[in-house]
Each structure stands twice: as C-alpha cells, then as structure tokens.
Amino acid sequence: MDKLIIEGGHSLNGSLKASGAKNSALPILASSLLLEGKLTLSNIPHLKDVTTMIEVLGSMGANITLDEDMNLEIDTSNLKNQIARYELVKTMRASVLVLGPLLAKFGQAEVALPGGCAIGSRPVNLHLDCMKKLGAEVVTEGGYIKAKAENGLKGAEILFDTISVTGTENAIMAAVLAEGETVIKNAAREPEVGDLIDCLISMGAKIKGKGTKELMVFGVKELKQTSYEVMPDRIETATYLTAVAMTGGEVSIKNSMPETLDSVLKKLTEAGAKIDINENTINLKMDKNLKPVDISTAPYPLFPTDMQAQFISLNTIAEGQSSVVETIFENRFMHVQELIRMGGDISLAGNTAIINGKKNSLHSAPVMATDLRASASLVLAGLVAKGETKIDRIYHIDRGYERIEEKLNSLGANIERVTG
C-alpha cells in the first residue's frame, strides 16, 4: 500500500492550476446514461473516484474513449445491462448517481446498496424517496436497490427534508426525461449541482432555478449529444490555500472559481491570510501569525464539510482556542485522533471539536488516512510538523486529489510517495 512521507517545515510558494471538480465530474459522467449519442467531456480530473464511475459505466456496456486532447467520450447507446455492481459501489458511494438516469432512460435500474462508510451511516433513503415520488417501484433486496418504471417516470413535487447534494442530482437526472413538470424543493445549491444542470441544459434539458433552493424541471423526450467542460475543484483549491496559510508563503491558484469559495476565503482571511482575486486566479499570502477560527459546517453557500478536517489542522497550530462544529455528517472526526498523535490539543464533545492551538505544536508520527478529507488534513499537518510524517492508506487521498505530492512539491514541499 502506498504511503506518503512528508518532511515538515517548508513554506509554499509559486503557482498551481486547479484540477477539474470531482463532485461535478461524477454526476456529469452518470448523466451520459441519459443521452442519445456521445457525451464529450474536458477538464475531467485523474482520480480514483472518476475511474470508479467510468468502471461502473463500462461494466454496463458503455463505450468510453479518450481522444488526443484528453477529452473523454462516453457512448451509452449500446448498454448491455442497467446494473451497478456491489464490487464497484462499495468503493464509492457516489455510484448511486446512476440510479436516476438509468430509471429515466431505461425504466429500470439495479444499484448495490453502498453499505457503511467511515464518515457515518450515509443512507440513501432520500434518493429512493425521490424515485418513488416520480412513479418508480423501488425495493431493496439482496443488498441491491431494484427500481422499475415500466411506463416511464412522471413529473412530481419532491421536497427534501434534509438537503442532499447527490440526492438533488439524482432527482434532477431522473426528472429531465420524466413526463411533465417536476418541482424540487429544498434542493442543494452546491456549485457542482449547478454544473450538472448546465451540462444537462447543453444536452437540451429544460431546468429553471439553478443556484436556488427550488428547481423546476420540464421533462423532454430525449437529450442530445454535447461537449462540456467540468468546473474547477473548489475543495482542492481551498485545501491548497489552507496549506499555504499554515506553512506561510505566497501561492496563486489559477483556473479556480473564486466566487464558489466565499465562506472559506472569509475564514482564511480571518486566520490572517491576505487574499487577492484576479478573475480566475486566487493569490494567498501568509506572512503573519496564524489566528484560530471558529467553524460550523453547513450546506452551500456556508462553510463546506469537505473543508472541516483541514481547518482543524490549521487551528492546531494557531495560538488560542477555537471550535469546529460538524453539522452535516455524524462521525466525521476520524482525523482528530491522528492529529492528537501528532501533538494536536483537541477534545471532542458530540459534534464539536475544541482545539487549543499552539504554534509549532505538531511533530512527526506515523498516522493513517481514514477518509478522503481526513487524509488531506494529515497532509497539511505533515507540512508543518517537526520531522518526518508517514501517512499510511493514502488510497483515500488519491480518490479526490490529483497528484497531490507533485502539486505540493512544485510549491516547495518535500513529499515522497513510497510504494508497497
């Protein structure tokens, strides 16, 4: 199993280009199931989760090619089955995103239940409720969701009692080919939902209300082939900016989408960083003492849960006390035990972490990545820890960060990937 070995203590300087967004690429890849013809995609990040979604589509018979400009072409016109197998789904919960498009296009779908997950139970009940509202018969049997809509899906009113990002995406993808009008209330407003909507509109879908809590989808008979460029990854950008706030230095992230990062940039500024935005480039300079910041995670546009772990790392080396409240997922504090092993003074009470930050408090230790964002927080801690930090089980990080050690090393970090 690969490990990362990080020599701490180097400041970060230079510039980077943001990769394409994982959380947009996944639903957009799934949306290829809705089409007559090919979907051509650019700015797709090279990540394990993207490969898994490609394998899910490939295992159903989709034809996938990469052209000479690194554009991905997916043709689902000769699909052999509508089954997302457990072996693939268990490694990536977002595989459930094929449910809506399969039902809408083929009137049937079998998707393995994702099972447990390191960051809480993460159920799929909201996804199933949406499909039922749209007229599908849904049962769970033998570890699989089995859904059918023999006479096609019918537009309906869907109200989410909890805001769900992939739930909203599944509902939209199911509704675009349903007969009539669907209203989705309390929809997720994450920019990646908007990116999926833009891609579907370029296929000919009729959707109103992008970026708001209420979406209207007017069903169409078919969707046509299109080309689409995936948006930049705001969580990757925010993770690297947080790294620079911790190590000190000055870094520009190009090809980013600053307007999707308001809540995080505000907290980085509060922590003492100087941030300048020039079109799609974000420049962060840190030459002051880090200040601790209080965080509470919430659906977009508020502070993202996918940045919670990284900000706990930041707070461990900022002089003073801070609190970090996780309101989206239960059990998303697995990184805390590892950060404590590295010298962090953190205590947990329910969904709140209290951090007593101290400059230079982190030191090297062998630690273990437990989920995607938890591993990112350990990399950030390693960048500032005294000595050499060894991070085991880094396959988690490869699910969501493209070439993390290459990108950080290009800014002056010293990270080595050790295989085996």
Ligand code: UD1
């Ligand atoms: C997506 C993101 C993930 C991010 C999360 C929250 C993708 C591929 N992943 O995950 O990176 O951390 O949004 O911003 O886009 N819930 C239910 N029943 C359901 C579905 C969800 O109770 O059927 C609950 C979850 O347990 C959680 C909350 O709803 O407490 C929000 O989760 P959700 O927005 O659905 O997360 P994902 O879409 O899985």
